[in-house]
Amino acid sequence: MAGRMRMRARMSGDVAEVKVLMQHPMETGQRKDSEGKPIPAHYIKEVMATLGDRTVMAAQWGAAISQNPYLSFRIKDAKKGDTVKVSWTDNKGETASTEAKIG
C-alpha cells in the first residue's frame, strides 16, 4: 500500500528538525507473498524536500530503504510557521507528497 505520509517539523534551538514517515512497501523484487507469488520491485527512488521555494534536501534511494520509510533531517535558517514540503517518486512513477508548518 502506498500514498499516506506523516510529517512532524519542530524548531529545536535554531534548527528545524523534520521527521517524515512514508507509507510504501519498498519491495526489492526478491520477496514472495503468502501464496508464494513473487512480488515485483516497487520502491521509492527520489525524495525531495523544500522550505518555501528553497530545496533543503534531495535523495536518491535504492530498494534497501526499509518498508514504510522513515527520514529525518535538520534545516538551518528556518522559523516557526514556515512550510516544509516533502514529496517522493517511485519506480512505477507514482508520487505522493505532504506538507507541514514548522511548530
Add this chain to the structure above:
Amino acid sequence: MDAYRRSLLKAVGAATALAAAGMVPLRALAAMSRPEKAFEATDPQGAMTALGDSAAESDQIELETPDIAENGAVVPISVTSKLPKTTRISVLVEKNPNPMSAMFMIPEGTEPFIQTRVKVAETGNIYALVEADGKLYKASSQTKVTLGGCGG
C-alpha cells in the same frame, strides 16, 4: 475478503497520490542525477568507486548503528558529518545484494545530518560515505543481525 481489502486500499492510496499532482517536478533539478552504476554495483568496493575516487577514512563522520539488530528488515541509522562543506551523504550496506542504499544531497543551509532505516541482509559493515569540499570520506560500523523470534 483480502482481495476486496486490497482494492479498497489501492483506491485510497491512488487518491492521495493524485492530490500531489501540484508538487515541484523532480526531473528539473540538475543536481539530482542518480548514480545508477553505484546502485547497480553488487559489491561495496564497486559501489564506492562508482561514487568517486577512493574515500579516505575519517573520524569526522559520526555513524550510529545498533550493535545488534533484532531484525535485518529495519535497521535505524543516523549519520552526522563534522567535515566542513559536506554536500552529499551516502549509505552502503556491505553484505546486501546491492550495497548502495541511499544518497542524500545536502544543500547550503541544511545540516549535514541524516536519519533513516535500512535493510541489512546479514551481519556486516554499514558504511557512510561523505562528500565534503569535493573529496570523498568514509566511516564504517558493524551491525550484527539475528534471526529474531523463537525459531519456529
Add this chain to the structure above:
Amino acid sequence: MAMSGRMMGGLLGGALLAVGLAQAQDDTFDEYRSMFGDDNPAIFIVDEGSELWTQARGPENVSLEQCDLGQGPGVVENVYGQLPRYFEDTDSVMDLEGRLIHCMVELQGFKREEIIEGIYSGAGDNGTEMEALVAYVADASQGSKVAVPQSHPEEKAAYKAGEALFYHRAGPYDFSCATCHRQSDKRIRLQSLPNLTEAEGARATYTTWPAYRISQGVVRTMGWRMRNCARQQRLPELQPGSEAVVDLLMYMGVNAEGGSMDAPGLKR
C-alpha cells in the same frame, strides 16, 4: 558440585523456590528499540482503521458506528483496556476481535466464515481490515488504564478458565503457555519472554499489543499473537474470538490491571 540446590533446572522445572542464576540482564535489543523513537508506521494503519470504522460496507451497507465495544454503541475511546468483558446481547464474555466480528456479522451482514478466512495477513501481504480496525481502536485507548472487569460471574469464570488454560500442557512438545511465560528475565533465543503471571510482565504485554511488526510491515493483533503461540505449541489452529482466546486474554488482562495503554506498539 559446582552449584548445589535448585539451579537452572529448578527454574526450568518451575519449582517454587527458584534459587538459580536469574541473570536479570537487560534486553539485548534495548539499544536497537530505543533508536526507533516514537516514529511508528502503525499510524498509517490506524488511519485506515478509522476510515473503515465509518465506512458503510457489507450486504447491509452500514458502517460500524453502531457497534458496542463495551462502553456503548459507537464508543471507541478507552475501550481496549476494559476488554474482554461480559456482553448482555450475546450473554457471553467477548474480546475486541470477537466483538468486531460480531458487529461485522450482525450490523453489516458479512458472513462469519468470510471474515475469519482472511482475518490475518500472511507474510508479504498487505494488512487486513481486522488489523486496521484493531489498530484504530487500540490507538483510541492510548493512555487509558487497564481495568478488565471481574464483576459478572462469567467474567470471574473466564479468569479461572484462562489460568487453567495457561498451565495446560498438550501437544507433542508438552508445552503450555507457562513453559515460556511464567518466569522473568528468560528468553527463547534472543526473544525476551514476559512473565504473564504477574503485573509487570502482563502490563508490558497487554498494553503494547496490537503492535506494528517491523519485520512484516503490518500491525499484528493479540488474536494473531495467540494463534501463533498455539501453532508453535504444535496445536491446531486457534480461532479468533474463541473461548480459549477470550479466557487467556481475561487472565492476562486482569493480571495487567493498572497498566496504561500504549498501543499500537512497535515490535520485532
Add this chain to the structure above:
Amino acid sequence: MMKRLMISLFALSLMSGCGQGGNGEQSAASTNPQAQAGNASGNTEQGAQADAASDTNAASAVMAPDPDAILRTSMQARNGVGLDRLDQDSLQIACSNAEDRAGDQAGKLREAAMAAIEFPEDGNYLGDWKKGEAIAQNGRGMQYSDDPDDPNGGNCYACHELAAGEVAYGTMGPSLRNYGQRGQSEAMLKYTWGKIWNPHAYMVCSHMPRFGEAGILTPDQIRHVMALLLDPASPVNKAE
C-alpha cells in the same frame, strides 16, 4: 454465542498436583549422573510433606474449568494437525499445574519414563556433530505451517547455549557449553541420551520436550545431537 463450558465437579486430585519438585539441574559441566539420580529421589520425601499442606478441600471447589474442552471448541484442524493433538497423556495431565509438580504420581511417571527409553541397540551413541548443529538450529517440525515431509528440528538453541560464537541462544535451560568435558563414559552416554529421549526420566514435569519418546527426533538425529554435545571437535567444546 459460546456458552461457557463448565463441568460441575472436577476430580480435584489432578488440580492439587504437588510433590516431587523440579530438582536442580546442576551446572552441566560438573555433575556426574549418579549424583544426579541420587538427588532426584532424595527430593521425594520433601515433596511428600508439601503435598499435605497444599491439598485443597474438594468440597470448596464448585465449578472448575475444563481447559481441554475449551480448547476443542476454540481450535480447528489445519494441514493434518488435528484436534487429536489435544489428547493429553497421564504425564501431561499430572504436570498441568502452576507448581509443575506431579504429586503422588511423580515416582510412577519417572519410572515409566526411564523404563521406556530406547537406547541405541548397536551401542553407537555418537553421530556427526555438524548435523547435530543443524538440528539444534532448526526450530521447525510438526507445526501446521511445516511441510510434513521435512525432518523435524530440535530447536535446542531456543533454550540452551551451545556452540561458541552462536549469540542467538535461549536461557530457559542451562548452558551446555563444554558439555564434552563430562567425558564419554557409559553412564554419561546413557544419561545424556536418556535426558534427550525423555527428560521426565530425570525430572518429572520438566518443560523440555520428550524428543525421543514423542517421536520428534529419530534415533539417528539424536546421535547427531549427542555428537554436538560430546564430540571434542564440536564447537560446543571449543573455546572460540
